[in-house]
Amino acid sequence: MFESAELGHQIGADSYEAEVPALREALLEAQLELVQSPRFAVVLIIAGMDGGGKGDVVNLLNEWMDPRYIQTHAPGLPSEIDLERPPMWRYWRELPPKGKIGIFFDALYTEAIRDRVFERIGNAELDQAMERINRFEKMLVDEGELVLKVWLHLSRKGQKKRFEKLQKDPATRWRVTKADWRNHEHYPEFRRVAERALRQTSSAEAPWGIIEGSDFRYRNLSLGKTLLSALQQRLNNQGEEALPVTVPPILPRIDSLNVLRCLDLTQSLGKKEYQKQLARWQGRLNRLSRRRKFGKLSVVVVFEGNDAAGKGGSIRRVTGALDARRYRVVPVAAPSDEELAHPYLWRFWRQLPGRGRLVIFDRSWYGRVLVERVEGLCAEVDWLRAYPEINDFEEQLVRHHTVVVKFWLAISKQEQYQRFQARETTPFKRFKITDEDWRNREKWELYEEAICDMVERTSTQVAPWTLVEANDKRFARIKVLRTLCERIEEALERL
């Protein structure tokens, strides 16, 4: 993999000087075209061997292009706030909006590679980390972003030579640290681990470009041309070209049996029994949230359901049991323009709770496979790929000690009709019913299909769906509270 990048590539000063001006101009022009019509973001990942000139090329790109539309992200060690959330959170946060170039500098890959070299993790953990990055990059590509990955390579000899040269000059001496020399001693391990990491992440969507870093002219020209051709290709490709569908279509349904129709919606609870149960489960939830070990968990609760199924009322019974300092409710409506300029899941990543906290989503990322699917608000490929993306998202949460509890509040078509009617006649509730609600209702069967597909594809062992029979509000609320308590208890026991 690295053979070609250890040959000692060089470019003469003359041909470098001759080529650079046109390259710079073309890069700047391409960048400004992107700024003018921000159809996608560029995610440029720069990694490589120490001494390979990573810092230099990042500075160079900022110099050659307009730095106002470049965001450089060099993460360093994760902060306290980062550590309370899944490892990818800090990269999600730094994703550039459409129209900008985000340079990820020694990010994403570096930590895992270093950890493997110094044997803080094994091969399995390395592979796991690479797989996580693969999924992240695939998601970016599917979202239409341009993902470029460049590895600046140096041979062992080349690295030594580079460090010695930097050390000789008083102006650059500070750049070679003790850690660099220590890493140099581990060069063979670094090369082996990097090879493994790159092999596993050289995907069709986002392959690695490996550039020899010893000669600055060769390195600069190679990187500049790589970026330029990728940019131009995407910019010239004006049409909204269909992405290849890699997900098989949904299986057709053969009979009329489905998880929703099997629910027993007649289940109910008397008022007195409800009061008793409510006190019992709210008390239990409150005590759970005050346990010392709860401070090591985060909780994400998702409320989805038919219109008028009683999400708001159920949420209030949950929050009623909790200290307001511990939770936040996030009502999900139309995305803001900042959210629209980022990949779909960005708006949910930015809301993730820290340790000892709950975030309750009133509607959620499932909008994509429900309303957006049924109403044709996104392409089929987009909602089809949402299933694995969502599973991946939730798995990352669960792995990071977040309890993910998802409720589908189900009512019958008849019950919905009665509730809509009631809303229209209560002055105080009239704002809760719109023409859109009536229109959605006409698509009841299409929604039913979408819900069943959603449950089938995203009810996983780590983040199962709980279907809540909600024709009777009291029954539904108790089932929600009880399930939530049980799921938190399980998680506390596993700690």
Add this chain to the structure above:
Amino acid sequence: MFESAELGHQIGADSYEAEVPALREALLEAQLELVQSPRFAVVLIIAGMDGGGKGDVVNLLNEWMDPRYIQTHAPGLPSEIDLERPPMWRYWRELPPKGKIGIFFDALYTEAIRDRVFERIGNAELDQAMERINRFEKMLVDEGELVLKVWLHLSRKGQKKRFEKLQKDPATRWRVTKADWRNHEHYPEFRRVAERALRQTSSAEAPWGIIEGSDFRYRNLSLGKTLLSALQQRLNNQGEEALPVTVPPILPRIDSLNVLRCLDLTQSLGKKEYQKQLARWQGRLNRLSRRRKFGKLSVVVVFEGNDAAGKGGSIRRVTGALDARRYRVVPVAAPSDEELAHPYLWRFWRQLPGRGRLVIFDRSWYGRVLVERVEGLCAEVDWLRAYPEINDFEEQLVRHHTVVVKFWLAISKQEQYQRFQARETTPFKRFKITDEDWRNREKWELYEEAICDMVERTSTQVAPWTLVEANDKRFARIKVLRTLCERIEEALERL
């Protein structure tokens, strides 16, 4: 101040039960009206004596109203990231958008009061903190937000009784901590310091409401009614009522002398001398940014100037001297919809750099007193109050070891004409010139007036303006680099 709140106010259970249902319904209705037409945000500050029921009322409001449109913020101790920025940063971050209620729970006031009681700060620092809060609240009110401040009071006896009662019940015992009892011993100091704090912050715009907290019924009803009447008053006041102008108008100009006309725009630099100076000042800036002590500073650089004055080129000469990991350039264009839902300065607060970092603003918060003033994009009262708000903002930055460097790049009207012409004929630069630029140019004199007023009112000792003669680009770039170096050096020396 607290006399009335130590009388032992009580409400009977019967009249409480009779009043609550209508109050809840009215509160919910008012809240939902706000959600439906989000004209303002509610900032509800809850503070008071320990044991006064602060936590209880916050939970109650979340129960009585719709928790999806309430954000509760209970800050705790500042995090690492908070500490790198001015103290108000963490409150700016948590401001609710229009349409929502943000509850600030033991925030803003609590830290300073506690610090004063335990003599970690003196009266001067307490007063300073209160003054900072006053300005913050005034800004919120001027931005149209509804600011409500409630102090839940307890007499010394009342506090003791409350703690004892909580301790007796196993279900609430955990709520009384050792710190609570220690604070109770300091009750007289708490009362005295709180009195001072409240006195200084009971402004006309945002007065304190003091509620006795010993009887939960009295406390709940009082708070609920206070919030309800404030909400209803604002909601019913549909018209965009003019705020009273408290700022005197700008003085009329008597002669034609002004700071811009006094600039010697003929100053220039030869190419060779420029290259020498560029290397010199870029090298100096680079070395400054690598000094160990630089890690204790933050730097905010503002670039403003006439259209086509060369801001972009100057910025590139600055970033060219720096490691890309250290800086971020923020181009300021139209605000996003999230930014529009918050007070004017919110979009700049959210960009503030951490320690050892620079943020470079390409255009800035001065837009309000320049383009927004001249083009009539905001009311006169709004740009008039922007001057003190901006001075306050910059002073907070400087006090918190942030170097604030502001450049006005000035060119002559004739020079601008030539640059516009050149832009129109260079294919590569054509996007940089729009009809709007030509239109702005027609208002040259109005802009000149606005610029002079801006310099007069916001060039302060802590954050002076540097006017840069920019008819000659080389001269301008060197002046920018030199000034930036000198300002950073001064700050490093003062450390």
